Amino acid sequence: MKIIIIGASAAGISAARTIKEVEPNTQVTVISRDDCVHSRCMLHHFLGHERDEAGISFVDGHFFADNHITWLKNTAVVGLNTAAKAVTTDDGQELFFDKLLIATGASYFVPPIPGLREATNVYGFRDLKDARLLDAECETAKNAVVIGAGLVGMDAASALLKRGLKVTVIEMMDHTLGLQLDEKSARPYQQHFAAHGADFLLSEKVVAVDLDETGRGVTIQLASGKSIPADVIVIAAGVRPSFDFLDKTGIATEKAILVGDDLQTNVADIYAAGDVTGLSGIWPNAMKQGRIAAINMLGERLLYNDRFAIKNTVNFYxxxxxxxxxxxxxxxxxxxxxxxxxxxxxxxxxxxxxxxxxxxxxxxxxxxxxxxxxxxxxxxxxxxxxxxxxxxxxxxxxxxxxxxxxxxxx
Amino acid sequence: MKRIIIDREQCDGCLNCNVACISAHQEGSNFYTVNLGSADSQSRNFIKFDPKTGYTPIFCRHCDEPECVLSCMSGAMQKDPVSGHVSYDEAKCAACYMCVMNCPFGVLTPDRQTRTKVIRCDFCEDQPDGPSCVRACPKQAIEVKEVSR
Missing domain, CATH: 3.30.390.30 (FAD/NAD-linked reductase, C-terminal dimerisation domain)
Structure with missing residues (x-):
């Protein structure tokens, strides 16, 4: 049997590993845009220069070779033919499968604020590519602005502080980490970050980003009338499931790919797992979904019933x-x-x-x-x-x- | 796989298993020299006492479907396909503590001193005679048994 997995993060890798554990003779191909397997929960350790690229991998360096898995890195899937059971890649390959797992995750969202989408120094903090770009900016930038004080924004802020930048965090809510914490439990984190040099602008909204003649965002305009200088801008305002290539394929989607309890889409033999399903945005659940989808692709019928997804841990300082x-x-x-x-x-x-x-x-x-x-x-x-x-x-x-x-x- | 099995009825709460566990993970110490007062003295096993139900021994199960491994975003925790035990690589661990959140039996805990690692049972893999808690139990209430997976 030939299985193609699109995506090499939690769900994709967990599925690949499970398939090889259960049915080692299965032919597995993993296709990923990433050129380096990495844990996005550790990007701040990379940007903060605490770990190198290998240090934020969650599999060992020989994972694909040891498990006899074909890995097409730096490769995006651009088309899917459900009748022929084939995917096409951005380098023109057509690859056939018996079963397909879509584990393409999510991409960061840039709100439609004037100047924000146009500015060339605005970065998400979603994958290693983003972290590398930010890393390069850190060589010269002095003032960093982080928009959004959720976990991703706070991760980015902690790394930028470590790199010695002046960091300003802007948040619409009246406290940081609003999905995880109440005002009281957020306060000690704000104090820790402030002690390390961060400024927080809470209950604030970005209304515009002024660009210089080269197209870089240099001033952040806030609803309160304040303006903040910026050399580099991190946008951490949430993510959206990522499945552009499914247009006109007949695979049912809303904001995410719709799956049944067995994690199969409405098209037989095509499964989805991880952030792209919108079931959960958290690592443990993506791993479990990858594992369950893998077992089901091998012909069992396991149901995903771990629907509780509002959970997290926070560890700063x-x-x-x-x-x-x-x-x-x-x-x-x-x-x-x-x-x-x-x-x-x-x-x-x-x-x-x-x-x-x-x-x-x-x-x-x-x-x-x-x-x-x-x-x-x-x-x-x-x-x-x-x-x-x-x-x-x-x-x-x-x-x-x-x-x-x-x-x-x- | 081998699992540590505890006969709860036999347990009289002496905590020798706790002391043995701390000592086994404190470089160069033994039962007599172990420093229980130092901040890094954390047992990997627990005996809980309740006046109604008595002593309850909570020891890592190295579960068949370990939630801690599924929650580990650094790759530090792995289920060993041969031994069945969950291994933990402290150097890889990024101390996110999603494993603490996900262990249904409340066995895992952050290290008290630095909050940079997890305190978890390693089955005393480096000790030739096996888990130190087993050897320390004066009631022979703790044993290593082969169980089916």
Whole structure:
């Protein structure tokens, strides 16, 4: 059997590895624009000069050779013929498959702000190509502006600070890391970043970017009337699933590629996994989707049911936070909010009717992995005679007598 | 694969397994010289006590489908196809702690001192006699068993 995988990030590599584990005789070809497998969650370590390109790879250097996988790097898929079961590449090759996995991820989005799309010194921070371009800019730039204080923006800011640039972060919300943190848990991060030289402009909006005669953005105009000088601009305002080549192929898409629980598209033998499916934008879920799609392409039928995707961890300057679910509930939602804090830790648990729907744990996050399971499985805690902040996995301890694996006694 | 199996009924909460684990990961120390007060003294196994249910031993399962490996974005954690154990390369780890978030059994924890690595069971792979917790248990409640995958 011949399987083609488009994309060499979490979902694509996880699928390739799984196929070779389960059916080593399968012919696997991975096609990627990237010339270097890398973890986008580590781009800031590359830009910050803490790691080189090999240091941000999540597979070893011989992965493709060792697993007998053909890798077409620096190659984009530009067309798909579902009837002939073939993809065409930007270098004119036509490659046939029995099964296809689309794991093309997402691309960063540049909002339609005057000057922003035109400026030649505006960069996303999505893949190694972006990080290389930013790296080159860092040689001469002094003032960096990061638009968007989500995880990607903060990653970029931390690296630019490490490179000695003056960094200004502009954010529409009133605090940083708005998807992960509440105002209180965001504050210590802002303090850490500020102590390292960052300026934050919160509840602010970019309205225009002024260009110089060479087309570079040199001044950021804000809704408040302020203006900020910029030598280099990072845009971190979110991403969009990336599937341009599917136009007129009959593969059903909305904002993302639509897949069933088996991760197959509406066209038989064509699967999708990772950010391109819009199911989740987070590494662990992309890995799991790649694995499940791979097993299904080999003829099994595994269902993807790990739909809980609002989760993340944050670690800047040694301050760690776990964030799960709905962490900024609206008053009209009538949640119970339980908070416990001391000088070095903060716990906030959002509940309703004995079920947890959101968690922020800042400080010591050791052993907190079970909380995700409590939310995912909607485990009823109302009968437990214990403060929810004191719960541990041991309160749900159960062991499989055959193989010694743990599960949940509920 | 080999898995550490604990007979919960036998456990009387003496924490010898904790001390042995800390000592095994503290260069040059033994049961008598191990410095439990130092910031890097973190056990990879846990005994939880509850007045109603007694002692609950929580030891890494090196799961058949390890969530920690799936969540590892640096490639530091790998499931060894031969031994079945989850290996961890501290140098590769970028301390993102998605593994801590994803371990359903709350076994994984960041290192307390530097927040640059994860504290996790390595099955004492470098020790000829196998896991130190097993050898340290005075009740013989902990053993290494071959289990099917």
């Amino acid at each position: 040694g301050l760690t936070t776990l964030s799960l679910g709905n962490i900024n509930p609206q008053p009209e939602e009538n949640f119970d909010v339980i908070v416990r804090e001391d000088h070095s830790s903060y716990r906030k648990i959002i509940m309703k009717d004995g079920h947890i729907s959101g968690v922020i744990i800042q400080g010591d996050i050791g052993g907190t992995g079970f909380l995700q399971h409590l939310i995912k499985q909607q485990i009823d805690l109302s009968g437990l005679d214990k403060d929810v902040c004191d719960l541990e996995y041991s309160d749900f301890y159960a062991v499989d007598p055959e193989n010694g694996e743990y599960h949940y006694a509920v």
